[in-house]
Amino acid sequence: MKTLTKMTCAAAFGLAAAFSGPAMAADWPDQDVTYIIPFNPGGESDVTARMQEPFFAKITGKKFMFDYIVGAGGAAGWSQINSLPADGSTIMGVNTPHIFLQPQGGNVGYETDDINVVYIYQITPFALIVPADSPIETLEDYIAKAKAQPGAITVGGTGTNSAPNVAQVAFDAAAGITTTYIPFSGTSAVSAALLGNQVQAQWGFTTVGVNQGDEVRMLAVAMDERHPLFPDVPTFKEKGIDLVDGARRGVIVPADTPEETRQQMSDVFAEINRDPEMQKMMEEAGYVLLNVPYSEMDAYLAGLSENYEHVAELLGLNQ
Amino acid sequence: MQPSEAPIQRYDWPGALVAVASALLALYVLRESAGFSLFGSVFPRAVAFAMLALAAALLVRTAIRKVPASAIRSLTRANWRTAGLIAVVACWMLLVRFAGFYPASVFGFLAAGALARHTPWTLRELGIHALVSVVTVSAFYAFFAYGLSVRF
Amino acid sequence: MLDFVLSALTPLNLFLAIVSVVAGVVIGAIPGLTATMAIAVLTPFTFTMAPEAALITLAGIYMGAIYGGCFAAILVNTPGTPSSIATTFDGFPMAKRGQGQLAVNIATLASVFGGVFSVIVLLLLSPPLARVALAFGPPEYFWLAVLGLALVASLSEGQLLKGLLGACLGLLVAFVGSAVIGGDMRFTFDQPALVGGVNVVVALIGLFCIPVVLDLITRRDHHLHVPEEPASAREELGAAVGILASQKVNLVRSASIGTLVGALPAAGGAIGSLLAYSEARRNARNPEDYGKGEPGGIVASEAANNGTVGGGFIPTLVLGIPGTPPDAIILGALMVHGVRIGPNLFAEHGDIVYTFIFGLLIATILMLPVGLLVGRYAFRLIANIQKTALIPGILLMTILGTYAIHASFADVLMMLSLGFVAWVLTKAGFAIAPIVLGVVLGPIAEQGFVQSWLIGNAAGNIPAVFFGRPISIGIIVLIVLGLLWPVYLSFKKRKPNTSRSVSNAAL
Incomplete structure (x- = not known):
């Protein structure tokens, strides 16, 4: 019976999308978007990206087409992002601290500055x-x-x-x-x-x-406040240890993607995150929603970069 | 009474060559792993030392013992077809870079198949083979590109 | 329980079971396409299905693909999937001798037995076996890898030095890339393409296929000997059943090993079949025939590798920890379906789980007629195909299949380069099997060793970690027995001669 509900929902979304124009007067997306996951299918990066799909369809009337470029802990995909079409048709998932630490370990095919993040949507x-x-x-x-x-x-x-x-x-x-x-x-x-x-x-x-x-x-x-799913588990902060961090996931685009498109992408992902159903689904799986829009991205990444510089020293990566 | 023919014995020079190459590889590994962290270097160094020991032992054995010449001859028999196939595959790879996967594969299939036949070709048979090549490559290509969604 | 069996037998689920098994067999038979890849590609299509239908489809493909690998292994000396490596050791020699059809039939029967065995174990013994699997830690993984590597010694009779050297070369290939422990970038020559290391399947295809193709092209005649008067299907099947009946102990032992190794996360199908082969050889009455076309070898390898399928679901369903890479994808698919994985899976979604297990059982049983049918035609196809199509066909499949793994041209070049080196090595009297063992088992041995060292170091007692744990001791005993047994056997064989020569001299 769950299938019937799911299929009804899918049909409803489809009908709604066909009959209504996009919810916002945006130019992006003007076609189905290829969403590339740089990790194995079925993994957390795949699952969290797929969670966004129904809401993306609801808001824009377009679909995500998932594709995979797997290898070297994400580096295979991130080293190729800038050679992909920059017309807004292609986006890729990104993870931190990977993009900060990987290039410091050797030649992985990209540098941290090569990565253009438009939105960070969750932290684990x-x-x-x-x-x-x-x-x-x-x-x-x-x-x-x-x-x-x-x-x-x-x-x-x-x-x-x-x-x-x-x-x-x-x-x-x-x-x-x-x-x-x-x-x-x-x-x-x-x-x-x-x-x-x-x-x-x-x-x-x-x-x-x-x-x-x-x-x-x-x-x-490692959160500011206790996670709703685990009210009995304290935070490091409560115990006097300043550790508020985790693995963040976001969306990146090829370097030549126009500014206006990036801003529109950022707006769409922000709206996805505002949907209460999305928030519930993410939370129940243990994730924490984060909202770092494009306008704040440079400052945010700079802050992260500084933090991971310090960590890199502890790890012995800076020689 | 005719004396029984003893099989000709030769030194196992291919084995010796590989032993030398392995020893050189092991030395390279030892040099590279000097820059690794402690735990990243343990296994490579252990394997490299083992390789040096094994290569030395193998060299000694190939110097001392002889093996029947037939063994070496059959081992080293590689005729022009083999060389031809290697060349075909090399061209195949180069063509992929310049012409794309599909045309390169058709060429590769055609050429490899042509090499595989030990009896002379008639024109008609060659034509059939060309047709089979195109059909087979197209079928596989379609299966991979559309059935399995592989990006070419 | 009965209603779960019935819900597994709905027309839709039955249809999915058959179709998925057939698809799996075909995919597994093509060198370069693995079960993992097939499942990854087909998972999105299952999102619109009911959870148990999706599970049956994906698991059916998985079971079929692991079995399908035997076709390429037997007929063309190339493992279709890493789990079929050990099948090449005896399958191909049998095919060359004209017993290809028999070999395929044996592989089919053994695979179905192994699969059914493991699913029944999954049904009845999951919780305790999951606990047993957890008792295997880094030291056990290390010793298991050593046990597998010791197989090199037994496979290299008469050529021990070359076999060991080959294994070392394989180990070196396994070291390329970013190290799990230490994080060093090893032997990447500053190439981003090598950062992820050499993919096992890429190495496998190259090491096995390319020498075969380069060798095939020099021959005038066909590489498979087809008997003048092929036996009827019934005779061939009867012969196969007869052989399996004589290998009962081997069959059950190999299926058990496969099930257990499948339940060990981070072990995988290849190791299961290699260990089962090693044990079958050790316990056989005719160990010297192994590697030359002994049916028992195929029985061991194929029963074990299908055993890993059912075994892999044990930690997956009981603990939410995937036992093998395809299980990880299937878990992900379950999550998308909204099924909460983890220790409460049986409790919260028992209906889905039990329907799925019965569906998998049915799919595995269906593999029997499917396999026997496909096997007959596969054998005829490969035996009768012209070399002008066979050789380029193999090349095409390996190149496309390698490319399909990560859509990486670099992988294809790596595969061809490794294959070329392997061919050169075979010209110098080296065998491929030891090299492959090094490639497959290297990472497990290294990680197990260093992790154990770190754990022992933290506890201040390193030898205890390696030599003081009960399961490890058991594995070490097997290793020692395996290494000493052939020595003991050859010693026993020499003794009657010495007493005879003494009595001759006395005369």
Whole structure:
């Protein structure tokens, strides 16, 4: 019966789109838009982009056509963005801190300045996670244990010089402790390691708390206020540690895309985020909506860049 | 009574060549990995050292022991067709750059198939082969481009 | 329970099961197209379906594709998917000898058995097996990879040095790219295209296919020996069933290994079939025949690789952790359908899950007639096809298939280059299998080793991490047995000779 509802909705959207003009008097989009995801299908970047689709159709009457350029942790796509059509027909997903840290590690085919972001629409906040049956019950326990035996706590995360790695070095520096970071090749590998008690903790995201449910315990989240889904989980800020950060997702365009188009894109994505259904869907999956429009992008990115410069030093990337 | 013919024995020089190449590769790996982080260099260096040891052992063995010449001869038998096929594939790749995937593939299919035949061609057979080439390449290309949505 | 079986048997679901299995088999049979790719492409089409229909479709493709890989492996010595690597070891020699049809039939029967076995395990034993899978940590993964690499030694009888050297070369290929641990950019020659490393499938296609094609073109005659009077379909099937009946222990053991390895996240189908092959060889009465066309090898490889399909769903459905890469995509598809994945999946959406499992069971059983039919025609096709079409056909499929992975021309060049090097190596007496083992198992061995070292270092006791864990000890025992067994066997064979020569001398 859910199918029937879904199909009715789809039909309703389609009819509405066919009969009404676009909700705003904008020139973009004048055709279906190709939305390229630089990660594997079925992954979080894919899923969050697809969440935007029905609302995009509702607002503009046009569709997203999803395509994938996979490789090198997103670098394969980001190194190609500027060679794609710049007429507004093509957009691509983007993730931070990747675009800040990847170019510092070597020749990945692009530089951070090559990336033209038009909107940042969500952030997935960092979370420090332990198995549900772990003896570590609170953040204080964690810090105390780390201070008692420096380096003895093993905490897993995906990849090196990646978002979880950033969380680990930033937190350790702010809390004045040392932990051992164990990199894994992917989310499933690190989740399995955590649940199997191969590592004692994991630097992950709020989405892990949603996906693994009662099997895990989140010690804290890197947000300004507690996440609505997890009212019992404190924020790092409450505990006196200034860590408000996570993996951000946004939309980028080829460098030659005209300013006016970028502004219109920014407006459309802002409107998508204003839809209460969208907000509910994102929140229930563990994400946090963010709204950084094009007009504020340069300043925002500069702020992020400064933050990640400092992190890069901690990671040893600046030689 | 005729003396039984002993098989001709030769040194395994192809094996020796590969051993030398492997040793050089191992040395290169050792040099490159000097700049890696501790954990990034552990395995490559271990493998490189193992390669040096194995290559040395292989060199010694190829110097000492002989293998039947038939083994080496059959191993190194590669006639003009093989060279031709390698050349065809190389041209295929170059053509992709300049003419696009589809035309290059038609050429490649045609040429590779022509090389594969050991008996002489008649004109009619050549024509059929050309037709088969175009049809097959088109079918596969369509399947990949439209069925699997691959970007060409 | 019964109503779930019934809902799995609705005409729509049945239709989807058949169509998806057939599509999967065809895709798996083409070198270069993998199950992961097929699922990725077809997932969006399933968004308009009901969740259980979508699941059945995607899982049917998955099961079919893993099975389909055996066709290319047996008939053209190229694994259609990484899971069929071990099938080439014995499948192709059998085909060359004129037993190609028999080999395909054996592969079909074994695959169906392995698939059904793993789905039944999924149905009945998911929660406890999920816990067992979690007990495998970095040290266990490392030792499993070593166990797989030890297979190099047994495969390289008489050419041990070249086999080991080949494995080292394969390991080097696995090191290219951005390191998971340490983050170094290794051996990328400043090329962005190499930052992601060498894709396993790309390496596989190149290493296996190109030498085959370059060799084929020098031959006048066909590479497959077709018997003068081919046996009837029933005779061939009967012979295959007979062989499977004589390999009961192998069959069950391989299916079990496949199911368990599939349940290990970050392991994958290739390793499952390689380990099953290794164990089958070790426990066989005629280990020296393995690699030369022993049916037991095909039984082991194919039962295990289809076993990984059902096994992979265990952590996926129970814990929300994908067991294999296609499972990750299927999980993503579930999320888009609004199904909350995670530990509560069985509780909240039991109807969807059970309908799906039964649907997968039906699809797997349907693979039997589909496989036997397709197998007969596939064999006839490859056996009768002109070289003028076969050779360019293989080249075309490998080039297009490699390109299709990431729409990257660089991948195609890499594939051809690796293939050329592999061909040169075969001219010097090197075998391909050890190199491939290095490429496939290298990343797992390295990550497992370094992760274990870091964990042990943090605990202040490194040897305990490597040698002190029960599962690791079990695997190490298998490794030692596997390495010592052939030595012991050859020792036993020599003994009667020495006593005979002594008695001769005494005369």
